[in-house]
Structures are given as C-alpha cells and as structure tokens.
Amino acid sequence: MSHSATHTRTLIFSPAIRIFHWFRALSILILVITGFYISWPFLVAPESNDVQVQSYIRFAHLVFGFLLTAVTLVRFYLFFFGKSDIERRSIQDVLSVKSWLVQLRSYLWSGHLHKAGVYGPLQFVTYAAISFAALFICITGLVLYANVYHLGMGGMMWEPAAWITAQMGGLAEVRIWHHYLTWVFIIFTVIHVYMAVWSGIRFKHNSVDSIVSGYDYHKK
Numbered sequence: 001m002s003h004s005a006t007h008t009r010t011l012i013f014s015p016a017i018r019i020f021h022w023f024r025a026l027s028i029l030i031l032v033i034t035g036f037y038i039s040w041p042f043l044v045a046p047e048s049n050d051v052q053v054q055s056y057i058r059f060a061h062l063v064f065g066f067l068l069t070a071v072t073l074v075r076f077y078l079f080f081f082g083k084s085d086i087e088r089r090s091i092q093d094v095l096s097v098k099s100w101l102v103q104l105r106s107y108l109w110s111g112h113l114h115k116a117g118v119y120g121p122l123q124f125v126t127y128a129a130i131s132f133a134a135l136f137i138c139i140t141g142l143v144l145y146a147n148v149y150h151l152g153m154g155g156m157m158w159e160p161a162a163w164i165t166a167q168m169g170g171l172a173e174v175r176i177w178h179h180y181l182t183w184v185f186i187i188f189t190v191i192h193v194y195m196a197v198w199s200g201i202r203f204k205h206n207s208v209d210s211i212v213s214g215y216d217y218h219k220k
C-alpha cells in the first residue's frame with residue numbers, strides 16, 4: 001500500500017538544510033578523529049624525519065575545519081534569512097512557559113507535543129547552543145591556524161587572531177578551549193542521535209528519515 005492511503009506528508013527540511021546537516025555531521029566526525037590524533041600523535045615512531053602522518057592528518061583537519069566554518073556561517077544565514085520560517089517559528093515556543101511544560105511532559109510519555117515550528121523548545125535551545133559552540137570552535141580553530149600559516153588567509157586573519165589570543169589569555173588557552181569544545185560535540189552527538197531515534201519511536205513521525213528525505217509523515 002502506498003503511504004498516501006494512510007498518511008499525509010509535508011516537506012519540513014529543504015535540500016539545503018539537509019545537505020548542510022550531513023556536511024556538518026561528516027566534518028565533525030573527521031575533525032574529532034583528526035583533532036584527537038593531532039593532540040596525541042600516537043602512530044609515529046620514525047626512523048627518519050621523512051614521515052608525514054601528522055602532516056596528512058593536520059591537512060585533513062584543516063580541510064574539514066574550513067568546510068565546517070563555511071557551513072556554520074551559511075547555516076546562521078539560512079536560519080535568519082531562509083525562505084521557510086519553520087525553524088524561526090520555534091522561537092515562539094521557546095518564549096512560552098506552557099510549551100516547555102508540554103514538551104517536558106511529552107518526554108515523560110504524557111500528552112502530545114504541539115509545536116509552532118519544527119523543533120520543541122528544549123530541542124531548539126540545544127541546537128542554538130551547539131551552533132554557538134560550532135562558531136566558537138571555528139573561531140579558536142582559525143586562531144590556531146593563523147598562528148601557523150602566516151601567509152595568504154592566515155596572514156589576513158593575523159590581527160584579529162592576535163587580538164582574540166590576547167583576550168583568551170594566550171595561545172595555550174585557545175588550544176585548550178578548542179580541545180574542551182571537542183567533548184561538547186561528542187556528548188551532543190551521542191544524545192542527538194539517541195533522541196532522534198527515540199522521538200521517532202515516541203511520536204511516530206519526524207524522526208531520522210526526515211533529515212534524509214525532508215518529509216515528515218502524519219497518520220490520516
């Protein structure tokens with residue numbers, strides 16, 4: 001039987017939102033792995049100095065770091081200026097105490113989750129926080145970059161990077177914050193994947209498939 005006999009469907013995530021979601025997921029995965037390797041380069045016990053493992057891993061970190069930086073900026077732009085207001089509408093729920101109670105109760109299996117936009121208030125606040133964490137890890141990453149590459153883009157960023165380094169109390173602090181923030185992404189990802197699967201089971205729609213196909217299905 002086709003889905004149209006039993007369900008209606010609505011497009012909730014545009015192609016741009018879906019593509020950027022998976023770009024972010026891929027870049028975060030690679031950045032966590034390569035970042036931890038940069039921090040603890042355990043593979044190298046060279047006989048000579050002609051061993052490039054660390055350089056290749058740092059190169060991959062930078063490529064995906066710049067990808068994440070670009071996606072983070074575009075995603076902020078789309079949130080505020082994208083054609084669909086389905087994400088922006090969730091702000092109404094964030095500002096409503098009742099919506100918070102409805103969401104928290106629905107998580108305890110009591111009542112339904114009614115939302116003005118596509119996210120519940122707790123979900124929205126979590127995504128806003130991780131978006132700012134992404135901004136911060138990109139800024140600290142770019143500061144670390146500017147301190148190693150003094151020409152081209154690194155050179156262009158030198159002055160703001162030096163200012164941020166001074167504000168943060170030195171380059172060691174920038175590096176340690178970049179490292180701490182890595183754990184924020186690891187913890188977020190575990191909870192995020194769990195909640196995406198769980199909410200599909202709990203609410204029977206708007207689950208993992210919607211960030212692939214874009215569609216949300218409702219029983220008729």
Ligand code: HEM
Pocket residue numbers: 027028031032034035036038039058061062064065066068069137138139140141142144145148175178179181182185
């Ligand atoms: C989710 C995003 C990211 C994660 C999880 C991440 C993780 C890490 C970690 C764990 C380190 C090692 C820090 C240490 O020495 O203890 C590192 C270093 C570094 N990261 Fe990132 N990073 C991310 C994004 C970025 C971005 C956006 C850039 C810039 C484009 C960047 C550039 C760098 C640079 C230049 C280093 C220092 C490399 C070195 O000292 O050789 N990172 N990153």
